[in-house]
Amino acid sequence: MANxxxxxxxxxxxxxxxxxxxxxxxxFDEGALSAEALRAIEDEAIRDAVRLQESTGLxxxxxxxxxxxxxxxxxxxxxxxxxxxRSTVMSNERRVAGAAPGQRWEIRxxxxxxxAISHRRPAKQRLRLARNIPLEEYQFVSKLAKTPAxxxxxxxxxxxxxxxxxxxxxxxxxxxxxxxxxxxxxxEIVESLVKAGCRYxxxxxxxxxxxxxxxxxxxxxxxxxxxxxxxxxxxxxxARVVENLGxxxxxxxxCRGNQRSMWHREGTYDAIAERLFNELPHDRFxxxxxxxxxxxxxxxxxxxxxxVVVLGLVSTKVSDMETVDGLKRRIDEATKFxxxxxxxxxxxxxxxxxxxxxxxxxxxxxxxxxxxxxxxxQVWG
Numbered sequence: 508m509a510n511x512x513x514x515x516x517x518x519x520x521x522x523x524x525x526x527x528x529x530x531x532x533x534x535f536d537e538g539a540l541s542a543e544a545l546r547a548i549e550d551e552a553i554r555d556a557v558r559l560q561e562s563t564g565l566x567x568x569x570x571x572x573x574x575x576x577x578x579x580x581x582x583x584x585x586x587x588x589x590x591x592x593r594s595t596v597m598s599n600e601r602r603v604a605g606a607a608p609g610q611r612w613e614i615r616x617x618x619x620x621x622x623a624i625s626h627r628r629p630a631k632q633r634l635r636l637a638r639n640i641p642l643e644e645y646q647f648v649s650k651l652a653k654t655p656a657x658x659x660x661x662x663x664x665x666x667x668x669x670x671x672x673x674x675x676x677x678x679x680x681x682x683x684x685x686x687x688x689x690x691x692x693x694x695e696i697v698e699s700l701v702k703a704g705c706r707y708x709x710x711x712x713x714x715x716x717x718x719x720x721x722x723x724x725x726x727x728x729x730x731x732x733x734x735x736x737x738x739x740x741x742x743x744x745x746a747r748v749v750e751n752l753g754x755x756x757x758x759x760x761x762c763r764g765n766q767r768s769m770w771h772r773e774g775t776y777d778a779i780a781e782r783l784f785n786e787l788p789h790d791r792f793x794x795x796x797x798x799x800x801x802x803x804x805x806x807x808x809x810x811x812x813x814x815v816v817v818l819g820l821v822s823t824k825v826s827d828m829e830t831v832d833g834l835k836r837r838i839d840e841a842t843k844f845x846x847x848x849x850x851x852x853x854x855x856x857x858x859x860x861x862x863x864x865x866x867x868x869x870x871x872x873x874x875x876x877x878x879x880x881x882x883x884x885q886v887w888g
Contacts, residue, residue, distance in 0.1 A: 511655060511707045511756040512790040514566035514851060515883040517817045519760050519793060520659040520709065521578060521857030522559070522571035523864045523872050528552050532576075532862065549574050550647070557651045563876040564884075567657050567707055570648035574640075577861040578711055581641050581660045586692060588634040588678075627671040630678045634688045642699045649704065657707035658700055662759070663689045663748060664741035665714035673730075682737075686744045693748045707756040708749060710789070715741070715761050719778050738779065742786050750788050758791035758817070762856045775802025781809040791815045796837070797822040797855040807845040816845060819855030821879055826871045834882040852883050 531548050534540040556571035572578060641658045648656045666689050672682050679685040697708055717723040717734070724734040749757040761776075761783075776783075776794065784792065792810070795801055796818050810816055820837050821829050834852065841850060858865055858872050 509566065509655065511567060511657075513815055515887045516564075516566045516880055517758070517791070517793060517851055517853035518560065518565060518567065518569060518876070519762075519819070519823075519854060519857045520569050520572050520711065521575075521859045521864075522556050522569075522573070523858050523867070523869055524571075524573065524862050525552050525555070525869075528573070529862060546574075553648060554651055557648065557654075559873060560876065561652065561654050563873070564880045565654065565876065568648075568652055568654045569657055569659065570644050572644075572659070572857065572859070574644065575862070578659070578857065579661045579665070581658075581696075581711075582666055582689075582693070583661070585636060585638050585640040585696075586634045587637040588630050588632040627669050629671040629674040630685065632678055634685075634692060636692045636695055639696055639699055641696050642703060645700055645703055645705050655706055657709050657756075657758075658705055659709040659711050659760075660693060660696060660748075662710040662712035662714065662741075663693060663744040664712055664717075667737070667741065667744070668714045668717060682740065686740060690744050690747045697748060697752075701752065701755050705755070707758065708752065709793075710745065710749065710757070710759045712745065712759050713762050715779065715783065719775060738782075742782060746786065746788055756791065757789045758793055759787060759789045760793040760819075760856075762795040762819070776806040777802060780806030784810045784814065789814070791817055791851070793817040793819060793853060795819045795855040797824075804841040804844050807841060810845050810849060812849075815849055815851055816841075817851040817853045819853050821852070821854045821875050823854045823856050823858045823867070823872075823875070824865050826867045828871070828874060829878055831878060831882045831885060834878065835886060838882075838886055847886070852879055852886075854879065 528548055531540055531545060535542070535545045552573045553570045556573060557568060560568035560571075575581070575584075577583070641660055645656065645658045663686055667682060667686050670682070670685055672679060672685060675685070679688075700708060715738075717727075718738045727734045727737060745759070790813075792814065794816060796804070797820055807816055818838065818841060820834050838847070838850060838852065854875060858867070
């Protein structure tokens with residue numbers, strides 16, 4: 508049985524949704540398709556996602572997050588009490604009108620979209636887990652796959668950043684009180700996954716790049732918050748979610764936004780790297796490294812022995828195809844700061860953080876997964 512803590516290829520989670528599934532989900536939203544019929548269509552799309560990933564030779568797979576409208580559904584659609592209503596496919600389509608690969612999406616232009624990023628939401632009652640979505644996803648995909656499957660959860664940092672604590676004081680005394688409930692629920696999900704046989708727990712934590720992005724930190728300060736105090740709280744919360752998992756691997760993914768091939772934040776890892784790598788108990792750090800916005804590999808010098816950095820060198824945002832030789836050169840650059848045996852490779856993010864997906868084709872997606880696997884084969888054998 509492979510040690511999933513040290514595998515050389517990885518994926519972040521989401522895959523492009525088939526066009527047919529997106530059309531049927533719109534019919535479901537309009538009341539023209541039953542939940543049972545939609546689920547059967549999703550089932551087949553997940554089977555296709557498993558076949559795709561296994562055909563490339565990846566060491567780990569996911570269900571493609573096919574049933575999710577958004578990567579945050581692992582929490583937002585699973586709990587009651589937190590006002591985290593899901594956007595529909597149709598509103599997603601409207602939201603991305605005019606999108607172009609490589610551009611930054613601006614928060615000030617998104618006030619009518621209802622997105623999690625542009626709207627902080629209050630709690631109406633103390634949170635509770637109403638439906639264990641990650642467990643349901645694992646139970647289905649694990650029956651289909653020959654390759655080990657992992658499940659992704661949105662991390663407590665991102666959840667706390669979207670929490671409107673000012674208008675929740677009748678429910679929570681403050682952010683610390685709220686985060687305690689988030690950790691309790693996420694730990695319940697993690698323990699259920701481990702009990703079900705899941706051997707790799709993956710946390711999506713795009714919020715951590717907020718602490719290197721000046722506009723986002725300015726927003727925190729405008730609310731009277733100290734960004735570094737928020738960062739410390741999130742480090743502690745993140746650690747509690749995945750501590751003491753024994754032989755079960757845990758990984759965390761950091762990125763700078765991934766919406767219809769656009770991005771949201773910029774800034775290098777330098778200011779947060781030492782604390783991230785040394786205070787979080789994760790075995791694997793999946794880091795976005797496909798553009799100069801991520802900075803150099805120098806912060807990797809802080810990674811302790813025994814930890815693995817998964818270099819997100821292959822872009823999911825653009826159709827331009829990376830080459831094995833080019834990726835090998837980038838890996839070689841990274842070894843100036845961290846030993847080769849502590850490295851792995853993956854795409855830099857998911858291919859579809861929501862149901863609309865990035866501006867690439869299914870063929871692009873397949874070839875990018877193949878180049879990840881071929882690069883790993885040539886580098887590590």
